[in-house]
Amino acid sequence: MSDAMGRDVIIRGVELSKRYRLGKDNYVDALRCATLDIMRGEMAAIMGPSGSGKSTFMHIAGCLDTPDSGEVWMDGERIDSLSGQELVQIRRAKIGFIFQGFNLIPTLSAEENVALAAEYAGLSRSRALMRGRELLEVVGLGDRMRHVPSELSGGQQQRVAIARALVNDPSIVMGDEPTGDLDTTTSAEIVAMMRRVNAERGTTFLIVTHNPEVAEACDRTVTMRDGVVVDHGDGRPIPDAAASQAEVANSTDDKETANA
Secondary structure, three states, rough: OOOOOOOOEEEEEEEEEEEEEEOEEEEEEEEEEEEEEEEOEEEEEOOOOOOOOOOHHHHHHHOOOOOOOEEEEOOOOOOOOOOOHHHHHHHHHHHHEEEOOOOOOOOOOHEEEHHHHHHHOOOOHHHHHHHHHHHHHHHOOOOOOOOOHHHHHHHHHHHHHHHOOOOOOOEEEEEEOOOOOHHHHHHHHHHHHHHHHHHHHEEEEEEEEOOHHHHHHHHHEEEEEOEEEEOOOOOOOOOHHHHHHHHHHHHHHHHHHHHH
């Protein structure tokens, strides 16, 4: 799948809308006809204020959630209408995730944390351990692989989390504030390491961040506000989505009235 400029698109979101109900008459529109392409092999950041829809877009693009309307494409395949189990298979085969809180198992060593993820991906125990050692070398932790998380710094724990995200050799790695719990120096080291993995392995990175220094290290910065992409970060004009937003809102309200 290519965009209008002939670039290879790995993920395409087309007029995505997502509403979360908080109560009987209380809801929030996290996405309002948001459209965005992510190019294969790029390192892209998404920025915006809290509530702008950036994490919601990442969760939908990463097959962790589904839109209320719109289309999601990955590797040329439309995936927004797939079943839950089919989305699980896509996540296992194509996507790696990095989160702000590391999410390591405290009783397992770095090697065992990565190996466990490799086993979930379908490798045997022995092959999973080999894979864990290999990836810890890639992220610069070859001398710390037998240490448990409490014996590692925050930056080292995030390196373990990145190694874990790479176990299935994903086409794309998605990071939700992956440097949010790190100091400035450590954050820069982690971003540089992801940049190196991106360059050497061709892995696409999509990073949600509030940190402008993280965004500056990426190939481009997408800006979102109020559930809409307001800047693609590559000079392309943004179409007027006001009419589409109103149409979606009216359609949603009509459905709710009919079901009341």
